[in-house]
Amino acid sequence: MTRLSPDERAETREFLRETSPALLRYFERRVDPRDDAADLLSETLLIAWKKIDKTSQWESDRRRAWMYTIAAHVLSNHRRTARRRHTLADALRSTIRNTPQAPDDSEMGAVRDAVSRLPESQRELVRLVHWDGLSLNEAAQVLGLNASTVRSRYGVAKKSLRDALSAESERMEAVLDH
Amino acid sequence: MSDDEFAQEESRFDDLLRSLGHRDSAEVRREIEASREYVDRRLEFLLANEQSSEAGAAHETTSAADFLAIPTDESPASISPLRRTDLEKTSDLLDNADPTGHVQDDRHMTPEVRMNDSLDALLARSAPPTTPSTAQLSTTLNFLVADTEERGGRRRRRPARLLAGAALAAVTFGAGAAANAAGLLPHWGPSDPSARHVQVMTSAAGGCTATYAVTPLDDNSDAAADAMIAAQRFLATFDTDGIDVAAAVDDYSRATADTSGPDSAGPDTQTQIQVLAIGAELYARLKGELEARGIDPALVTITSFDNCDYGSQP
Numbered sequence: 001m002t003r004l005s006p007d008e009r010a011e012t013r014e015f016l017r018e019t020s021p022a023l024l025r026y027f028e029r030r031v032d033p034r035d036d037a038a039d040l041l042s043e044t045l046l047i048a049w050k051k052i053d054k055t056s057q058w059e060s061d062r063r064r065a066w067m068y069t070i071a072a073h074v075l076s077n078h079r080r081t082a083r084r085r086h087t088l089a090d091a092l093r094s095t096i097r098n099t100p101q102a103p104d105d106s107e108m109g110a111v112r113d114a115v116s117r118l119p120e121s122q123r124e125l126v127r128l129v130h131w132d133g134l135s136l137n138e139a140a141q142v143l144g145l146n147a148s149t150v151r152s153r154y155g156v157a158k159k160s161l162r163d164a165l166s167a168e169s170e171r172m173e174a175v176l177d178h
Numbered sequence: 179m180s181d182d183e184f185a186q187e188e189s190r191f192d193d194l195l196r197s198l199g200h201r202d203s204a205e206v207r208r209e210i211e212a213s214r215e216y217v218d219r220r221l222e223f224l225l226a227n228e229q230s231s232e233a234g235a236a237h238e239t240t241s242a243a244d245f246l247a248i249p250t251d252e253s254p255a256s257i258s259p260l261r262r263t264d265l266e267k268t269s270d271l272l273d274n275a276d277p278t279g280h281v282q283d284d285r286h287m288t289p290e291v292r293m294n295d296s297l298d299a300l301l302a303r304s305a306p307p308t309t310p311s312t313a314q315l316s317t318t319l320n321f322l323v324a325d326t327e328e329r330g331g332r333r334r335r336r337p338a339r340l341l342a343g344a345a346l347a348a349v350t351f352g353a354g355a356a357a358n359a360a361g362l363l364p365h366w367g368p369s370d371p372s373a374r375h376v377q378v379m380t381s382a383a384g385g386c387t388a389t390y391a392v393t394p395l396d397d398n399s400d401a402a403a404d405a406m407i408a409a410q411r412f413l414a415t416f417d418t419d420g421i422d423v424a425a426a427v428d429d430y431s432r433a434t435a436d437t438s439g440p441d442s443a444g445p446d447t448q449t450q451i452q453v454l455a456i457g458a459e460l461y462a463r464l465k466g467e468l469e470a471r472g473i474d475p476a477l478v479t480i481t482s483f484d485n486c487d488y489g490s491q492p
Contacts, residue, residue, distance in 0.1 A: 018324045022320070025308040034308075046324040072197065095318045096309045111304035130301035162297055 004053065012052050016045055019067050024133050026071055028096070031078065038092035040078055044071045065138035068128070072142055114164040122157035126151060317391075390460055392478050397405035405468060405477035412467050413460075421459050423452060 004012060023044060027037030048071050055063050128139040132150055140150040309315060359442065393407040430451060465475040 011324060013327055016326065020323060021311060021315070028308040029306045042322055042326070042411045045323060049326050076360065092322055095315055105388040106310045111300050112306070126301065130298065131305035158297060161301070165300070166296070167273070173380060
């Protein structure tokens, strides 16, 4: 880690502030209990801060994908090891617990199920694109794949989802008919 | 596919589109008739491409153009002008579109893109719910970012850990030079109806500003809510000029004298000590106030944030 200039520190601070809400949502959608997201975000931000100097020449999209890459590693580690709690993350944890979630769309259960039944390599890609708003190129960077592979994989995933949802729609119709 | 099967599938798809409520199903159905064969071929191609990729084929050459390209058994000359136009438009859309599916120009949508759009909307809506963005969440995240800066750049042991005594353990001291009060203050203060933080300003610490906010700990109980209200009221009316800074520094120094272990990076700067001492004194008084009211002070914590320059001081 190199020492950041005051301008770089301010720029980094702003970048992390802008990125942190989306990263918090990323973790919230993937961990249980949901408020573990607080510690994971804290850890992600710290790693990013320590390595941010290497991204100084990067475009914003690449930088954003880099943040998600760090988050993915932190998440992976979290699933293997006991969490490390941090005092300030406790305040965020409390905020998450005490703030009612946005209402869930119960009709989306079938869609979520269809996504969860995709092969892992497609599932996380769909989540990154549709839940976290990453572009295919950004998702490719996060997943460590080349862009063409991701595009191909994404097309197959969409086809599978379309088929699955059509089948589900038929099944529901059959139930209603009886 | 027989005519009956075709009609059945079309009807099913029509129902699906109508259930999504995003498209004129009759219009989409007309367009499907013209291009469904094309769509099927493209999907078959994708599947074949995916299988070859997984088998270790040289898939690096699969570009967006390949994604929609003509299968090898179909020469470009055999493609009708209408389908060729569809190919070009779709290729452009895939190359330039927002992958979340919010394609802007509806006029250029081919049926398969419209199908994608509906599916994309469904997928976006399927994201599990998360904590809504609120002023409190924003403030907490700002704290976290500022603390990250402090943790990421510090060489010394975190000051808050020097306050490891039982009475002070709940005090969270943060950002040091990282603080940028201008970036945080808009989210704070009694004027913010959603805030659960109260701002206390002091100029005692060498002319810089330390801001102290009360935040709740892990508890969603009525008791915790009462503690927060009481703590907010206390801070809102607390006169920081009433703190004897010199005495607070002495108390703080004594309290922390025995906690500097071998891993301590050395003494804090005078400014830092003042900020910490004021915070500790503030928490001690808050604790006394809450205990006098029969409220458990462990239900809240105080976090400080400052814009003091610690770099050049002894």
